Amino acid sequence: MKKIAILGSTGSIGTQTLExxxxxxxxxxxxxxxxxxxSLLEEQIRKFGPRLVAVWTExxxxxxxxxxKDLDVKVVSGMDGLLEVAAVPESDILVTAIVGMIGILPxxxxxxxxxxxxxANKETLVTAGHIIMPxxxxxxxSILPVDSEHSAIFxxxxxxxxxxxxxxxxxxxxxPFRGRKRKELMNIQVEDALKHPNWEMGRKITIxxxxxxxxxxxxxxxxxxxxxxxxxxxxxxxxxxxIHSMVEYVDGAVIAQLxxxxxxxxxxxxxYYPERRYLPGDRLDFKALxxxxxxxxxxxxxxxxxxxxxAGKEGGSLPTVFNAANEKAVSMFLERKIQYLQIPEIIQACxxxxxxxxxxxxxxxxxxxxETYEFIKNRW
Numbered sequence: 277m278k279k280i281a282i283l284g285s286t287g288s289i290g291t292q293t294l295e296x297x298x299x300x301x302x303x304x305x306x307x308x309x310x311x312x313x314x315s316l317l318e319e320q321i322r323k324f325g326p327r328l329v330a331v332w333t334e335x336x337x338x339x340x341x342x343x344x345k346d347l348d349v350k351v352v353s354g355m356d357g358l359l360e361v362a363a364v365p366e367s368d369i370l371v372t373a374i375v376g377m378i379g380i381l382p383x384x385x386x387x388x389x390x391x392x393x394x395x396a397n398k399e400t401l402v403t404a405g406h407i408i409m410p411x412x413x414x415x416x417x418s419i420l421p422v423d424s425e426h427s428a429i430f431x432x433x434x435x436x437x438x439x440x441x442x443x444x445x446x447x448x449x450x451x452p453f454r455g456r457k458r459k460e461l462m463n464i465q466v467e468d469a470l471k472h473p474n475w476e477m478g479r480k481i482t483i484x485x486x487x488x489x490x491x492x493x494x495x496x497x498x499x500x501x502x503x504x505x506x507x508x509x510x511x512x513x514x515x516x517x518x519i520h521s522m523v524e525y526v527d528g529a530v531i532a533q534l535x536x537x538x539x540x541x542x543x544x545x546x547x548y549y550p551e552r553r554y555l556p557g558d559r560l561d562f563k564a565l566x567x568x569x570x571x572x573x574x575x576x577x578x579x580x581x582x583x584x585x586x587a588g589k590e591g592g593s594l595p596t597v598f599n600a601a602n603e604k605a606v607s608m609f610l611e612r613k614i615q616y617l618q619i620p621e622i623i624q625a626c627x628x629x630x631x632x633x634x635x636x637x638x639x640x641x642x643x644x645x646x647e648t649y650e651f652i653k654n655r656w
Contacts, residue, residue: 279366280547281307281391282381284373286316288478289348289396289422289539293371294320296381296544303547307361307372312336317462318343328364330357358382363389369547371422372397372509375480376603376646380404380638390447394546396422398497401643402597404473405500414579414604419501420546425494426501428533433502435531436523444524445530447514448573451486454515458577464616466609483606487619488573492584493602496595499588506588509583515569516559536560580620583627593633600648602625612656626651
């Protein structure tokens with residue numbers, strides 16, 4: 277029986293991971309970590325029976341301890357708690373489903389402890405891919421992608437060898453504002469940007485999808501996951517979200533992974549790789565599917581994607597600036613402190629003022645994040 281730990285168990289990926297666990301019945305949950313949704317976390321603890329649980333603040337930890345005082349569960353908090361969950365001795369694989377650079381240190385801890393990583397925390401590779409991937413190779417650990425697009429590429433790569441890859445074709449839905457120009461985005465409100473046409477995701481990722489920044493983060497992540505240059509990664513807008521991504525080989529063959537928009541498929545594939553298992557849910561109906569269309573991304577209107585390519589190409593600490601600036605700008609937009617079009621403006625301004633560090637340490641990555649936040653605080 278495979279044993280797992282989950283960081284971010286009450287979020288979108290975390291809850292769907294637990295649904296996959298329930299559907300299969302041969303996987304044991306050893307440890308969970310969550311933010312502040314204590315009611316849902318309590319339900320998960322009572323259903324799945326982990327012996328170790330982490331929450332972020334001490335206050336929430338005390339609240340949880342009171343709620344589950346009838347159970348034999350150790351409750352920890354803060355970064356130390358996340359690290360303990362990440363390296364819990366009983367687990368075989370860690371699902372990193374938390375959002376943000378907070379995932380870097382737990383991922384490193386898990387790799388050092390010999391845990392395979394089911395990666396849904398893209399910021400870890402975006403900012404620290406130069407540290408994470410070599411470390412995983414040294415420890416013989418697998419990094420298994422959970423993002424739909426990266427899972428699709430991973431699946432498509434089973435049809436050939438790394439040296440035979442010509443390029444990766446990373447698909448994007450185009451988000452709710454596909455086809456619009458900048459002047460049409462001037463008065464976009466939070467509610468507008470949260471209406472994704474195909475996927476149900478967390479608020480931050482949904483905003484990122486609308487600006488195409490999410491696709492930019494995925495470009496940088498793919499660079500590290502698949503050991504390929506950003507010049508070999510092409511973003512293709514595929515509005516129906518049927519083709520999840522593709523690989524083009526040197527002979528011109530293109531292998532794609534298709535399916536309905538369903539995050540449980542990449543989650544389950546990562547957890548059981550290389551085995552495929554039955555997954556309940558809708559199937560593609562090719563009789564009903566009238567067409568699959570493709571478009572070029574508009575990198576002038578949605579220039580956050582162009583900035584991501586620049587950050588990915590230059591590397592160093594610049595991807596950290598790109599990620600941190602976006603994270604802060606999206607938070608400010610959700611709090612209605614800035615306008616929608618200011619999100620890429622803030623990212624660009626932060627990148628322009630940054631002095632790049634060629635191969636940053638973890639401390640330098642975290643300091644760069646703080647400096648970026650401080651720059652934004654002082655200017656906006």
